[in-house]
Every structure is written in C-alpha cells, then in structure tokens.
Amino acid sequence: MSKKLATMVRRVQAEARVPALAAALHRADRPLWEHQVGPAGAESQFRIGSVTKTFTAVLVLQARDDGLLDLDDPIGRHLDLPAYGDLPLRRLLSHTSGLQREPFGDVWDTLLAPDADRLLAELDRAERVLPTARRFHYSNLGMSLLGHAVARLRGGTWGEVLEDRVLRPLGLSATTVQPTDRAVTGYLVEAYSDHAKPEPPTDFAGVGPAGQLWSTAGDMARWGAFLADPTALDPDGAVLAASTLDEMRWPLTTTDETLWSAGFGLGLILVPQGERIVHVGHDGAMPGFLAGVYGRRPAPAGLGDGTPRAMGCAVLGSSGTAVATIELAHRLLSAAVEEDPAEVPPWTPGEPAPEAYRSVLGRWWGEGFEYVFFWRDGVLRARGADDPPTRPPAVFAPEPGHPDVLRGVSGREVGELLRLTRAADGTVVRMHWATYRFTRDQQTFSGD
Known part of the structure; x- marks a missing residue:
C-alpha cells in the first residue's frame, strides 16, 4: 500500500x-x-x-x-x-x-x-x-x-x-x-x-x-x-x-x-x-x-x-x-x-431492549409511510422502511424523569419529541413523533 x-x-x-x-x-x-x-x-x-x-x-x-x-x-x-x-x-x-x-x-x-x-x-x-x-x-x-x-x-x-x-x-x-x-x-x-x-x-x-x-x-x-x-x-x-x-x-x-x-x-x-x-x-x-x-x-x-x-x-x-x-x-x-480499509469488527449479541420499550419495536406507519423502530447499542432507533442502509437512523434518548417521552438526538427530526401512548396493559399502541401520529397500521390523517 x-x-x-x-x-x-x-x-x-x-x-x-x-x-x-x-x-x-x-x-x-x-x-x-x-x-x-x-x-x-x-x-x-x-x-x-x-x-x-x-x-x-x-x-x-x-x-x-x-x-x-x-x-x-x-x-x-x-x-x-x-x-x-x-x-x-x-x-x-x-x-x-x-x-x-x-x-x-x-x-x-x-x-x-x-x-x-x-x-x-x-x-x-x-x-x-x-x-x-x-x-x-x-x-x-x-x-x-x-x-x-x-x-x-x-x-x-x-x-x-x-x-x-x-x-x-x-x-x-x-x-x-x-x-x-x-x-x-x-x-x-x-x-x-x-x-x-x-x-x-x-x-x-x-x-x-x-x-x-x-x-x-x-x-x-x-x-x-x-x-x-x-x-x-x-x-x-x-x-x-x-x-x-x-x-x-x-x-x-x-x-x-x-x-x-x-x-x-x-x-x-x-x-x-x-x-x-x-x-x-x-x-x-x-x-x-x-x-x-x-x-x-x-x-x-x-x-x-x-x-x-x-x-x-x-x-x-x-x-x-x-x-x-x-x-x-x-x-x-x-x-x-x-x-487498506479498516478491519471490520465482528458482530456480537447485545442486551435486549428494556421491557418498557419492547412494544415499540417493529413496524409503524406515519404520514402514510412505513418506519421501523429497533433497539441497537443501548438506544432506540428508527428509519424509513425503504431507506438505504447507508442513511443514518434517528436516535432517541428518554427525557429525564419521563420514560414515555423521548427526544431525537441525531438523524431525522433531531431535537423533536417522540411521545408514547400505552394501553391499560402497558403496551405502546400509538406514538407521536414531531406531533405526527404513528400507528401499527396505515391510516389517513383522520384515523381511518
């Protein structure tokens, strides 16, 4: 070289x-x-x-x-x-x-x-x-x-x-x-x-x-x-x-x-x-x-x-x-x-997502588009379902004292809040990201 x-x-x-x-x-x-x-x-x-x-x-x-x-x-x-x-x-x-x-x-x-x-x-x-x-x-x-x-x-x-x-x-x-x-x-x-x-x-x-x-x-x-x-x-x-x-x-x-x-x-x-x-x-x-x-x-x-x-x-x-x-x-x-590229470090298994955020993981819909929320390296992340792998994901951190309110610290909508809404059993059933509603199925803005 x-x-x-x-x-x-x-x-x-x-x-x-x-x-x-x-x-x-x-x-x-x-x-x-x-x-x-x-x-x-x-x-x-x-x-x-x-x-x-x-x-x-x-x-x-x-x-x-x-x-x-x-x-x-x-x-x-x-x-x-x-x-x-x-x-x-x-x-x-x-x-x-x-x-x-x-x-x-x-x-x-x-x-x-x-x-x-x-x-x-x-x-x-x-x-x-x-x-x-x-x-x-x-x-x-x-x-x-x-x-x-x-x-x-x-x-x-x-x-x-x-x-x-x-x-x-x-x-x-x-x-x-x-x-x-x-x-x-x-x-x-x-x-x-x-x-x-x-x-x-x-x-x-x-x-x-x-x-x-x-x-x-x-x-x-x-x-x-x-x-x-x-x-x-x-x-x-x-x-x-x-x-x-x-x-x-x-x-x-x-x-x-x-x-x-x-x-x-x-x-x-x-x-x-x-x-x-x-x-x-x-x-x-x-x-x-x-x-x-x-x-x-x-x-x-x-x-x-x-x-x-x-x-x-x-x-x-x-x-x-x-x-x-x-x-x-x-x-x-x-x-x-x-x-002479840098060595590629091997992937190793990590810790599971905390119980409070496990029902957030997976696919959600917002504004008619599909997103994937996932837990990696100790933080909650999200990306568009069709995003190329090289596009950086959004990364969230919980607001101090408010585990159901997270703030984007990098990526899409950085600085905006992600608010979680839970059912009686504690499962997250709806989210609002930068005030836009996110649901498990594809809906109109009126909720249909």
Missing part, C-alpha cells in the same frame, strides 16, 4: 513540478506514513497558509465553550473597533459577514502586512462588500479579527494562546508561528520553463490568525485526524469537546452556488466524497507554498466504507501554483481506504 501512495506523491511532484513535496497519512490502526520528494525530510517545515484558520476557529469555539463569548455576539463586544463592530462572530467564522477579503491597502503587492493595532485601527477604511449573511465571501480580514478577539480575551498574543491551548496539548511541536531552521524555501515555478524563482519571505503580522503558521506534513496529518475524529486523539475533550467539533463541521453555506461541490462550516471546509463520506479541513496558499490538510470522517458502526479512526492527510508543497498539491490530499485519503 505504501508503495502506491508513494508513487502518487512522486507523480504529482514530477508532473506539477513542485521543488519539494511532503505528504503524511495518519490513522489509528497503522503507524504514521510519510513520504517526501525533493529537498525535504520528515522534519521540514512548509508554510501552511490558510490551514491556520482552522486553528483560530478552534480557539474561538474553545472560548465559547468556556463562557467567554457567544457566537452571536457582535465582534465589537470583544474588540474596540472603529467600524463593523456589529458583525456577529458566527458570520466571521463562516465567511458570511460580507467583510472584504483583505485588510485595507495593497497587502499582496507590498507584502507589508499591518500589525494588530494598525489592522484594527484601519478597519473603517475597509469595505463591507456584501450584506451580512447574504452569501459566502472569503475574508482573511474577518478571520484575523477573530484571532485578535480571542487573544484579548485570554490575555496574550494570538500565537501564545495557540501554543498554550492547542499546539502543546495535541503534541504539535513542529507547528510554529515563525519558521525554524528546518523551513524550506517557497518558489514560483515559471510556466514556460523549469526555472524556479524563490518567493520572498513574508511575515503577515496582524493577519497572522488567517495564514501565518509553518508546520510539517506529520503534524498536519495529525491535525486533520483531530478535526475529523477528535475523540481518538483527545478522548477527554481537553482541547475541544467532540460535540463542538460536530458543530464546526455542520455546513452553513456552500462555497460556490453554481457547483455545490464544497461547503463551509465554522472555520472548516467540507468536501463531499460520495455517499456518507466527507473530508473536513482546509486548503492553504502563501507565496511559494500550497497545502492541503484534511481528515476523513468515520461513518457510524456498521455503515462504514472502511475508514479507520483518526484518519488525516496532509500534503505540503513548495510551489505556489501546483494546485495538484491540494487535490492530492483527498486522493491519498481515498486510496488508503480503498487499498
């Missing part, structure tokens, strides 16, 4: 003409796989560009979980700003604030980024180019504001807070704000010759929370695995609760309304890979560098495609124009699952 992956990496390096290319694949059931081509080793650092945004987003959600902010707070509640203080944090995280892409000035022309104080002071010279909540519009400026807000709440710089609250706890020791002596050079490879021209070194100062970090492929593969499957790397939720990462991965907007090929959550790009498969992470681009860092989400037990736990991939390249660098991360994830 490793030979096939290595061949894929070497082909991209040769065909896309990338001076140095490093790839790594992390999964819980195998040792870390790494491969480099060109003047790069396992410890070589590359600029990861906008992958940095995923770290800033995690810091924001940490602060929310710690009660320091609410995602619907206006940014002006946490930063003293001359303009746009009304923009909600949630909109800045999902790039739906309408704020212009870059800070005021020709940053990409001069390569002179403002420091944090100047970036904030000059915010009134930037534009809100679209109405808030209208559509996706990528904004480095918006993500930078979030990074500085968290830094102010925590009482340090953005880099200090990141090191203390994310990098060190997850063991990402090769990820740094400034390049080390292991950093590779980034290049522009000329379109019509094989000449590679070094890009100038850049420090993006106040825009750092949107794109400053340097890292190795190994560190970033681990980070991708965390974004997809946090309980495998952070079982106690010390960095971030798994439920919070679920929230971050929920798509809030599409990135391109003409293609619908990717979505955006709270700081995370979501790339569908077919039925039930999603890659979650981010691309990165800086002068002379491109990066693709993604994790592959494991499907629920019994519905998997062979994706192992804690699966993440990173591909880092030292060419600013070799887009195949980013695409390779997705291809390596898919190839690894296809060629």
Whole structure:
C-alpha cells in the first residue's frame, strides 16, 4: 500500500513540478506514513497558509465553550473597533459577514502586512462588500479579527494562546508561528520553463490568525485526524469537546452556488466524497507554498466504507501554483481506504431492549409511510422502511424523569419529541413523533 501512495506523491511532484513535496497519512490502526520528494525530510517545515484558520476557529469555539463569548455576539463586544463592530462572530467564522477579503491597502503587492493595532485601527477604511449573511465571501480580514478577539480575551498574543491551548496539548511541536531552521524555501515555478524563482519571505503580522503558521506534513496529518475524529486523539475533550467539533463541521453555506461541490462550516471546509463520506479541513496558499490538510470522517458502526479512526492527510508543497498539491490530499485519503480499509469488527449479541420499550419495536406507519423502530447499542432507533442502509437512523434518548417521552438526538427530526401512548396493559399502541401520529397500521390523517 505504501508503495502506491508513494508513487502518487512522486507523480504529482514530477508532473506539477513542485521543488519539494511532503505528504503524511495518519490513522489509528497503522503507524504514521510519510513520504517526501525533493529537498525535504520528515522534519521540514512548509508554510501552511490558510490551514491556520482552522486553528483560530478552534480557539474561538474553545472560548465559547468556556463562557467567554457567544457566537452571536457582535465582534465589537470583544474588540474596540472603529467600524463593523456589529458583525456577529458566527458570520466571521463562516465567511458570511460580507467583510472584504483583505485588510485595507495593497497587502499582496507590498507584502507589508499591518500589525494588530494598525489592522484594527484601519478597519473603517475597509469595505463591507456584501450584506451580512447574504452569501459566502472569503475574508482573511474577518478571520484575523477573530484571532485578535480571542487573544484579548485570554490575555496574550494570538500565537501564545495557540501554543498554550492547542499546539502543546495535541503534541504539535513542529507547528510554529515563525519558521525554524528546518523551513524550506517557497518558489514560483515559471510556466514556460523549469526555472524556479524563490518567493520572498513574508511575515503577515496582524493577519497572522488567517495564514501565518509553518508546520510539517506529520503534524498536519495529525491535525486533520483531530478535526475529523477528535475523540481518538483527545478522548477527554481537553482541547475541544467532540460535540463542538460536530458543530464546526455542520455546513452553513456552500462555497460556490453554481457547483455545490464544497461547503463551509465554522472555520472548516467540507468536501463531499460520495455517499456518507466527507473530508473536513482546509486548503492553504502563501507565496511559494500550497497545502492541503484534511481528515476523513468515520461513518457510524456498521455503515462504514472502511475508514479507520483518526484518519488525516496532509500534503505540503513548495510551489505556489501546483494546485495538484491540494487535490492530492483527498486522493491519498481515498486510496488508503480503498487499498487498506479498516478491519471490520465482528458482530456480537447485545442486551435486549428494556421491557418498557419492547412494544415499540417493529413496524409503524406515519404520514402514510412505513418506519421501523429497533433497539441497537443501548438506544432506540428508527428509519424509513425503504431507506438505504447507508442513511443514518434517528436516535432517541428518554427525557429525564419521563420514560414515555423521548427526544431525537441525531438523524431525522433531531431535537423533536417522540411521545408514547400505552394501553391499560402497558403496551405502546400509538406514538407521536414531531406531533405526527404513528400507528401499527396505515391510516389517513383522520384515523381511518
């Protein structure tokens, strides 16, 4: 398997003409796989560009979980700003604030980024180019504001807070704000010759929370695995609760309304890979560098495609124009699952359903359609009788102190109540799910 992956990496390096290319694949059931081509080793650092945004987003959600902010707070509640203080944090995280892409000035022309104080002071010279909540519009400026807000709440710089609250706890020791002596050079490879021209070194100062970090492929593969499957790397939720990462991965907007090929959550790009498969992470681009860092989400037990736990991939390249660098991360994830899938755990008998719910099990009818209610892994579940096996079932949990009232915790009608009606002998004879009546036989809405 490793030979096939290595061949894929070497082909991209040769065909896309990338001076140095490093790839790594992390999964819980195998040792870390790494491969480099060109003047790069396992410890070589590359600029990861906008992958940095995923770290800033995690810091924001940490602060929310710690009660320091609410995602619907206006940014002006946490930063003293001359303009746009009304923009909600949630909109800045999902790039739906309408704020212009870059800070005021020709940053990409001069390569002179403002420091944090100047970036904030000059915010009134930037534009809100679209109405808030209208559509996706990528904004480095918006993500930078979030990074500085968290830094102010925590009482340090953005880099200090990141090191203390994310990098060190997850063991990402090769990820740094400034390049080390292991950093590779980034290049522009000329379109019509094989000449590679070094890009100038850049420090993006106040825009750092949107794109400053340097890292190795190994560190970033681990980070991708965390974004997809946090309980495998952070079982106690010390960095971030798994439920919070679920929230971050929920798509809030599409990135391109003409293609619908990717979505955006709270700081995370979501790339569908077919039925039930999603890659979650981010691309990165800086002068002379491109990066693709993604994790592959494991499907629920019994519905998997062979994706192992804690699966993440990173591909880092030292060419600013070799887009195949980013695409390779997705291809390596898919190839690894296809060629070397996770072991299929054997089925083992479980405990019977509790007596109180046994009369719920089986087939019911609601709205003219048939559903199957069943007990598995200690919870009541339901699915449409004609649903494909890959569609996740509804999962219910009883309301505290009310065993005959259950709430959907995932799947269809999540959050809605399932109310049980019993006959005199305790048998469930009717149910109401999201207020719709469910009966053992097919009935009209009038009960005929």
